[in-house]
Amino acid sequence: MATKTITKSIPRAARVAAPAPLPAVRLTVNKAYKMYVGGAFVRSESGRYLQVTASSSGGADPAIVNVPRGSRKDVRDAVLVAKNASEGWAARTPFNKSQILYRLAEMMESRRSELVTSLLRGGTAAAEREVDASIDRVVFYAGFADKFHALVASSNPVAGPHFGFSVPEPMGVVCVIAPARPSLLGLVSTVLPLIASGNTCVAVCGMDDPRTPLLWCEQLATSDLPGGVVNVLSGHASELAPIMARHREVMAMDVWGVDKALAAEVEQLGTDNVKRVKVHGPQADWYDERKAQGLGFIERFLETKTIWHPVGI
Amino acid sequence: MAKKTDSQSKAIAGRAAQPVSGSHALDFGKAWTYAPSPEATDHIKLDKRYELFIGGAWKKPRAGKYFSTISPSTEEKLADVAEADAHDVDLAVTAARTAFDKYWSKMPGRERAKYIYRIARAIQEKARELAIVESMNGGKPIKESRDVDVPLAAAHFFYHAGWADKLDYAFQGRRARPLGVAGQIIPWNFPLLMAAWKIAPALACGNTVVLKPAETTPLTALLLAKLIEECELPPGVVNIITGAGPTGAALVNHPDVNKVAFTGSTDVGKRIQRAVAGTNKRLTLELGGKAANIIFADAPLDQAVEGIVSGIYFNQGHVCCAGSRLLVEESVHDVIVRKLTDRIATLRVGDPLDKNTDVGAINSKMQLTKIQELVKAGEDEGSTRVSAACALPAKGFWFPPTFFTDVAQSSRIAREEIFGPVLSILTFRTPDEAIEKANNTMYGLSAGVWTDKGAKIFWMGQRLKAGVIWGNTYNKFDPTSPFGGFKESGFGREGGRQGLAAYVELEG
Numbered sequence: 001m002a003t004k005t006i007t008k009s010i011p012r013a014a015r016v017a018a019p020a021p022l023p024a025v026r027l028t029v030n031k032a033y034k035m036y037v038g039g040a041f042v043r044s045e046s047g048r049y050l051q052v053t054a055s056s057s058g059g060a061d062p063a064i065v066n067v068p069r070g071s072r073k074d075v076r077d078a079v080l081v082a083k084n085a086s087e088g089w090a091a092r093t094p095f096n097k098s099q100i101l102y103r104l105a106e107m108m109e110s111r112r113s114e115l116v117t118s119l120l121r122g123g124t125a126a127a128e129r130e131v132d133a134s135i136d137r138v139v140f141y142a143g144f145a146d147k148f149h150a151l152v153a154s155s156n157p158v159a160g161p162h163f164g165f166s167v168p169e170p171m172g173v174v175c176v177i178a179p180a181r182p183s184l185l186g187l188v189s190t191v192l193p194l195i196a197s198g199n200t201c202v203a204v205c206g207m208d209d210p211r212t213p214l215l216w217c218e219q220l221a222t223s224d225l226p227g228g229v230v231n232v233l234s235g236h237a238s239e240l241a242p243i244m245a246r247h248r249e250v251m252a253m254d255v256w257g258v259d260k261a262l263a264a265e266v267e268q269l270g271t272d273n274v275k276r277v278k279v280h281g282p283q284a285d286w287y288d289e290r291k292a293q294g295l296g297f298i299e300r301f302l303e304t305k306t307i308w309h310p311v312g313i
Numbered sequence: 314m315a316k317k318t319d320s321q322s323k324a325i326a327g328r329a330a331q332p333v334s335g336s337h338a339l340d341f342g343k344a345w346t347y348a349p350s351p352e353a354t355d356h357i358k359l360d361k362r363y364e365l366f367i368g369g370a371w372k373k374p375r376a377g378k379y380f381s382t383i384s385p386s387t388e389e390k391l392a393d394v395a396e397a398d399a400h401d402v403d404l405a406v407t408a409a410r411t412a413f414d415k416y417w418s419k420m421p422g423r424e425r426a427k428y429i430y431r432i433a434r435a436i437q438e439k440a441r442e443l444a445i446v447e448s449m450n451g452g453k454p455i456k457e458s459r460d461v462d463v464p465l466a467a468a469h470f471f472y473h474a475g476w477a478d479k480l481d482y483a484f485q486g487r488r489a490r491p492l493g494v495a496g497q498i499i500p501w502n503f504p505l506l507m508a509a510w511k512i513a514p515a516l517a518c519g520n521t522v523v524l525k526p527a528e529t530t531p532l533t534a535l536l537l538a539k540l541i542e543e544c545e546l547p548p549g550v551v552n553i554i555t556g557a558g559p560t561g562a563a564l565v566n567h568p569d570v571n572k573v574a575f576t577g578s579t580d581v582g583k584r585i586q587r588a589v590a591g592t593n594k595r596l597t598l599e600l601g602g603k604a605a606n607i608i609f610a611d612a613p614l615d616q617a618v619e620g621i622v623s624g625i626y627f628n629q630g631h632v633c634c635a636g637s638r639l640l641v642e643e644s645v646h647d648v649i650v651r652k653l654t655d656r657i658a659t660l661r662v663g664d665p666l667d668k669n670t671d672v673g674a675i676n677s678k679m680q681l682t683k684i685q686e687l688v689k690a691g692e693d694e695g696s697t698r699v700s701a702a703c704a705l706p707a708k709g710f711w712f713p714p715t716f717f718t719d720v721a722q723s724s725r726i727a728r729e730e731i732f733g734p735v736l737s738i739l740t741f742r743t744p745d746e747a748i749e750k751a752n753n754t755m756y757g758l759s760a761g762v763w764t765d766k767g768a769k770i771f772w773m774g775q776r777l778k779a780g781v782i783w784g785n786t787y788n789k790f791d792p793t794s795p796f797g798g799f800k801e802s803g804f805g806r807e808g809g810r811q812g813l814a815a816y817v818e819l820e821g
Contacts, residue, residue, distance in 0.1 A: 152811070154795070166809060267590030273755070274579070274803060306780065308789050
């Protein structure tokens with residue numbers, strides 16, 4: 001730590017433009033991508049990795065990047081921290097949740113260029129569009145965190161001397177198999193509605209481009225979101241989804257874009273604890289605000305709690 | 314009461330009940346002996362044999378098989394009922410599909426509404442008949458079928474009728490489409506009421522229905538079918554088929570069913586969830602429970618004791634949301650046990666058709682065996698049993714109101730759903746401990762909280778993992794009030810605006 005490293009820095013543009021590696025004055029520092037569990041960045045306990053292709057636009061990554069290949073134990077660790085974070089997160093006031101989610105949008109906006117560069121289509125207008133839509137989606141759900149109650153709760157006019165009402169409550173730990181793409185917008189669009197309503201989650205990010213979701217976790221980590229509320233694993237959905245489906249502390253699953261056989265397997269395994277498993281076909285358009293965001297995304301992972309009390313003197 | 318003092322009465326099964334009452338209890342002498350007050354049944358005309366109600370007509374089962382349905386209070390046969398096989402199920406689903414395509418999905422909501430209102434009114438008109446048959450076939454006291462089951466069944470149709478032309482208001486900014494054919498399977502504890510809970514919202518939302526009542530209690534569902542026929546609903550909109558497990562399985566597995574709704578045990582619910590996995594069928598499950606009924610020291614104790622009684626002895630405890638685990642704050646444990654001991658001594662157990670009866674017959678021999686087995690497990694595990702020292706009729710299936718003290722959280726009687734008039738009493742010292750114990754179950758259907766402190770009710774209410782929470786009351790139901798569970802008590806809600814979601818596809 002005490003050693004002072006002396007480097008001569010040169011503008012990135014010049015470095016990228018330089019065709020031959022030999023005369024490079026400074027070697028770039030490659031980032032080791034890690035999963036995000038309990039507010040910490042972790043490798044897979046299994047030590048396994050997957051290799052993925054990095055951005056074509058010359059981001060900081062080399063052409064081939066190693067990402068952790070999450071294991072059964074990683075799922076169990078993540079579910080444990082998500083479960084432990086559950087009570088505290090659900091107990092925060094909706095206003096507080098709303099502010100924390102808005103803070104996440106701020107963190108994303110300030111690191112917007114980093115996200116744009118990181119995406120596989122790095123630096124293109126398409127990448128910019130995805131990042132902007134992702135940030136806007138976070139803002140959308142930040143604003144929903146203290147409003148959906150009013151839309152789904154009810155005062156129940158029962159035929160008797162009782163006051164009755166029904167309120168929404170989070171289910172607990174929800175596991176997400178995020179759509180393969182768009183890797184950032186897909187993860188944001190599936191995770192945000194869950195946590196806006198007080199659930200905690202363990203998500204397997206889309207593996208077409210896992211680097212950007214893992215980069216996004218760095219923004220989660222600086223957004224005031226308590227550790228454990230969102231946990232993101234990289235790995236094979238076909239390996240991890242059945243483990244999640246079998247886990248008895250997982251109350252629900254949101255499964256996107258898997259094949260029919262895996263979907264059926266997950267639904268089968270989930271019956272062990274009457275899991276609420278929602279399997280979706282491919283979402284036609286994650287940019288369509290009418291279809292890819294809204295109350296329905298929140299409502300899917302809510303329980304209704306009905307309370308009665310006599311009225312009298 | 315006549316039946317209870319009958320010389321033929323048999324002793325309570327199992328260990329002899331502890332003697333009830335002490336010096337503190339009021340001695341009414343013979344004042345508690347009521348003259349018999351049986352509901353007249355001479356106006357009830359049951360058919361000898363019931364066929365399947367398919368496509369608006371009464372069809373014989375293809376295999377020609379019938380089973381008898383009995384009265385659990387007399388063990389006498391009431392009628393023969395058709396047993397539907399996969400072929401009959403297919404006919405029913407096809408009839409429902411045709412009705413959906415041809416009539417029901419095309420009909421304006423306001424017209425659907427008027428049909429459903431007709432059903433509600435017809436139930437009210439036939440209320441007495443339905444209540445009596447319900448008590449004959451299911452064993453529940455006539456005062457419950459007359460004052461709870463039947464009026465609530467009518468109310469469910471009346472309430473949901475009004476939704477049929479207002480679905481556009483129910484889901485803000487989203488259009489609701491019906492799902493198609495709903496296959497519905499209901500239990501034996503509230504036969505007519507459960508049929509109403511299932512059929513009314515399905516029809517209001519524009520779906521057609523194939524309903525299978527439980528094999529021990531098919532009669533009121535068949536009377537409902539007759540009543541629906543008389544209301545002149547388009548043929549096939551409601552089909553009612555009878556049978557046991559295999560009939561239900563054929564219905565669940567039928568490829569042309571779009572939606573499965575089931576109320577029953579968690580075990581069967583999981584099997585249905587497994588059967589539906591990998592299909593596009595929508596599913597709602599209303600399963601078992603092991604509800605905590607929590608009594609704080611500051612509760613009005615006499616009212617709480619009434620709440621305990623209605624929580625666990627209502628409908629012989631055959632209630633998925635029964636308050637079967639009593640959590641009592643330690644300081645009032647002894648006084649609650651004393652009051653409860655005195656109170657159950659006054660419960661009148663016997664003829665379901667007697668208007669004075671509080672606790673009727675156990676629904677079936679099978680259920681009685683299950684209750685006896687779990688009670689024995691409670692005794693074997695060292696809990697102390699208290700049963701009302703009432704005499705029980707010689708014929709029929711009976712179990713006296715019972716509770717256990719000295720129950721550990723790990724005891725089978727504290728963990729498993731007994732579905733009978735058997736209460737397990739545990740204690741706690743702090744609200745946190747009460748929450749911990751209440752939530753320490755795979756179920757999450759309901760809970761009760763008794764305290765004089767409003768803030769405490771809300772504090773508890775926020776932390777209890779249960780779909781329905783009764784504060785200073787218990788076992789209240791209403792069509793405007795969503796009902797359904799957390800965790801392994803199932804998913805989806807029945808009743809209220811929230812209940813409609815189970816029967817619609819939302820666009821946008």
